[in-house]
Amino acid sequence: MIAQTLYDKLWQRHVVRQEEDGATLLYIDRHLVHEVTSPQAFEGLRLAGRKPWRTDTVLAVADHNVPTTGLPMEHPDVQPSAAAAKIYQRWFRCIEDPVSRLQVETLDRNCAEFGITEFRMGDPRQGIVHVIGPEQGATLPGMTVVCGDSHTSTHGALAALAFGIGTSEVEHVLATQCLVSKKSKTLLVKIDGAAGIGVTAKDMALALIGHIGTAGGTGAAIEFAGAAVRALSVEGRMPLCSMAIEAGARAGMVAVDDTALAYLQGRHLAPKGAQWEQAAAYWRTLVSDDGAHFDRVVTLDAAAIKPQVTWGTSPEMVVAVDGAVPDPAQEGDPVKREAMERALIYMGLQPLTPISQISLDKIFIGSCTNSRIEDLRAAAQVARGRKVAATIKQALVVPGSGLVKSQAEQEGLDRIFIDAGFEWRDPGCSMCLAMNADRLAPGERCASTSNRNFEGRQGPGGRTHLVSPAMAAAAAVAGRFMDVRTLS
């Protein structure tokens, strides 16, 4: 048998039929749905008189529009009841923006009408769609996972073939359980060696994007491998796969190993008993065979990666924390030079400014990239016994899900953050894209653990610097960027 990559195996397993030109009907095992990209898809089903093919594969949650503060303390019972319905109403009313509220209400209505499981606002399991999928065991190795959201690639950390789709495709998957797709090219990103203390998966992801560019992975499915990736927990692998999309890739994935299996065992939707044994035996085959062919290979040395900070308006505009803002005058390519100049104007930065001299207005620790328990632990470790600098206007910690939040509270992380001067919020996308009330004011500068530093991403005129959770906490304490490795 010829040696196959993990991607080849996942792809082949899901082919329902294939046309001569390669157009493939690909079967979808898990469909995650959120409020922003689904209303038009449900409307399409209704107009065509179609029904969802398999509702048991769909899991819905509202995350983009939900408020992260001022919510009732009382959580509704997960079982439907009149009392629970009343509490749900109270949760709803906390969405001040009527347009946002309508979108969340529409999701609830659509899920009720079509018989789809939804973690509604107020449900302790509610959270960012890419946090709750793995957390519930709704994402399993060997699955195809789709969601109307580009960061669906996150789920690849569990050896799933996971990718974002548009609303028309959301409708297509609901109606047929399939997608029409073509096989991608493969890119192996090997991160060898061991990352130094204070260097996280986020830094590896940013260093990679700095190296290959935001279009470096276009058309490709990335497999992350190498000793530094193997050494990461599943929670550490998720930011890598999440950021694969910022490298332009269609998907990111990591092969199955003991770490992945240990993470999954006992999760709510993971198989149990004899089925677990059967599943685990199959999942163990979900690795790239020795000698499998990749269309391209990129190798990085983890030991050479330092904590990263973006300086511009694209994730590829990134340097190490001990570096400086680059000078466009040194750039030979005119298109790139212009983009750099424009980015510096937008970001209000001068060429050659040392990163450590950039002071900040706000701090955001959250998003599907970095809001899991490990991220919060890393940030809390820096915040412990320290204070947010007086010059910082606001420092937010937004856990990725209700379950992450309660876990953190059990570990006392909330106290550490609150004592240091951070705000401890409720789960949601929050200031990652500022569709709810959490946002930057024009000109405000933010150290953010999210994944995109596009113009206006965190609020019109807002200036975003992408960093790891530990670096964001260090920036909160110092009021400017600092190398987290120099903190004792």
Place this chain on the structure above:
Amino acid sequence: MEKFTRLEGIAAPLDRANVDTDAIIPKQFLKSIHRSGFGPNLFDAWRYLDHGEPGMDHRQRLQNPDFILNRPRYQGAKILLARENFGCGSSREHAPWALRDYGFLAIIAPSFADIFYNNCFKNGMLPIVLDAATVDRLFHEADACEGYTLTVDLARQTVVTPGGESIPFAVDAFRKDCLLNGLDVIGLTLRHVDEIKAYEARRRREEPWLFA
């Protein structure tokens, strides 16, 4: 879906690389539960000098005279000339909806982000990849002559310049067929119901834990 066969229209050059979906349609407009009405907010942050929110009357807003699409010569443009990695960022289909609603039915660039590229076809729009040097030349020509009009012929897979030069482009056969005939892709897939069911039965045996 509406058919796309042949398109003749003014080409407007948007000279920026990595134009992301947040720039194409900012997030405050994603709260709509409809597919239409996004045109007035296409490139909102670049197009207007004031900050836009849903529900504002765009005719009352302050236009940015420096933004290329606001120049009188590009009014009514149907073809957008763009630089590499156009449409990067989120999967929001609101981006092609906004472009289409504004009037753009074809976009020409050296490269597109995957999901955006795919989303265009679902909405009767044609993203065309031409090599960077050719795109660069089209940029210069569009800039140099007012009323610069291109003709896109999908059946022949060509872009024809005002000078009569015919530039070929590649497009996937299935997508081309869907666009030319305005096919309902879901309907096409549902022709294979038996195959999908047979596939499911096999997976159910192999991976029973996926079928609750």
